[in-house]
Amino acid sequence: MENPDLLEEKIMSTDPNPAASSSAKPNSLGDISATRQANRQPGNRPLGSGLEARGIHAWFGKNHVLEDVSLDFAAGTVTALIGPSGCGKSTFIRTLNRMHEFIPGAAMAGEVLLDGKDVYDPGIDVTKIRLQIGMVFQKPNPFPSMTIGENVLSGIKLAQLKVDNKDDLLEECLVRAGLWSEVKDRLGAHAGGLSGGQQQRLCIARALAVKPKVLLMDEPCSALDPGSTLRIEDTIVELAKNITIVIVTHNMQQAARVSDYTSFFLSDGGPGQMIEVGPTSQIFSRPVDQRTENYVSGRFG
């Protein structure tokens, strides 16, 4: 998808037409998404940073798994990546914060621009990039040897960042991750004692503590019960006010509820490709590509 198209879609997304889509397809996914977009406060200038992927290819050894993916994530938006299993969604978001290169034999081509600067530039400090582009993984992965409080602040310690008031930061992050009320009395307890959903929100709080400009989430709710999932979705919507978010999900309702844009990935046996991107309401109600239509309507995948 070319950039001009995307810009156009962004304009569309700021002015959704809930009435039209709800009359066409009542209770459809497009409808939910439109409501979600209408709910975003107008005049709330998005913070965060723009992230732009240009012509991304990825390989594992000789295996070409991602072909020429270009996507633009505008500052302060939530973009959902959907598509059948194995089409390269995880691989794609891992190229965005340079986690891809940890896998032996993994290679990539293309550019990822954070605020216009290539994160793969040889002169760049990759640890700084990962500080600015945070990540939440599919499986909650707190540090079990640390307390809840230490977990949240672990990124600060690792990057040796200076913080004026750690207690304030701790509270702020836990509040934003929607976990504060549940753990405020036991910040000194070990993180392993939390439930899966709480652990995942702890991981979100941990990612937030280093003040990332972009947050990548790879199926953050796939291991969680519906209650925890809804809480995390609320968190995402709340976070999107000042962070750019990219979320991989297999849950269409979730994509519809939290995202401004949705991008559909597909692999037809060969390397995965990005088939279509657009405002979420449009992808779920009237996608351009037939394959997207088939996927979102549950006809395959």
Add this chain to the structure above:
Amino acid sequence: MISSALDGKMTPGPREITSNPRLSDKFFRAIVTSFGFSALIILTLIGAFLAVRGFQIFKSEGLHFITGFKWDVTIDDAGEVTYDMGIGAMLVGTILISTVALVVGVPLSISVALFLTFYAPIRIRTFLISIVDLMAAFPSVLFGLWGYFVLMPMATYWSKLLYKYLNWIPIFDAPEKFFERSPFIAGLVLAIMIIPIVTSVSREVFAQTPLDRVQAAYALGATRWGMIRTVVLPFGTNGVIGGAMLGLGRAFGETVAVYTILNLVFRPNWHILYGAGGNIASLIILKWGEATDLETNALLAAGFVLFLMTLGVNMGANFIVGRTLKSGK
């Protein structure tokens, strides 16, 4: 027909599933089983032998055998045998030497293990691993000779420095300025000798570090060392402790290398830099040749004490290592 069978309501008891193993299978099984238990049997037999032969001494000397530090057997003109034997000095020496070996050897081994697991390129890694394993198979008398001729001159100099600046700490003090053949130097040689076992256990545990935690640290902008500090070391602590204990077991029992270097005296010496000390295993070697029957029994009793110490330490080590590998904590 079928329904009438069902009407009968004959619930069968669970059927025992057995099959007659073939003769060759039985035979093979017996062989493997007996070999499998042979280690246990041999160990038990050795322990029993030491305990039985040492019993006489344990009975007559009692606790004094542990706390006493003389090793005198006298036969007066009437042919009456009096003796005063204790391994106290040797125990003190064993503990000192092993402590030096651990304090020096464990950090070295951890560094080697971290390097091999996280830093070394794959080819260098395979090469170095085989070198470290080779060290384990190296005869200890060669370590002893190398320690005596090569390490000792240097280590004597280090001892002087330590003495000069740290002699206000009791263990770094010395009654005289005699720094050769000390527990410190013996401990240094042992430190090198325990590197292979401690390294390989640590390496195994470090390699088991859960990948999701490693990724979590990197995703937070950690450097490699930052990741190791926050994830690998906390995860590997138990494994390293277990490896260190296996090393300790080796250090307790090391004979030849210590015997070559250490100046054996029957007097408890808590000053690690001072050239005097003991070690149970060396005591046995020293006294073995000219021992009377009585003395032989005393040496076997000393051997029994060493046997128990080593057994205890190794069992503790296996317990700790096993717990880490199982729990994934």
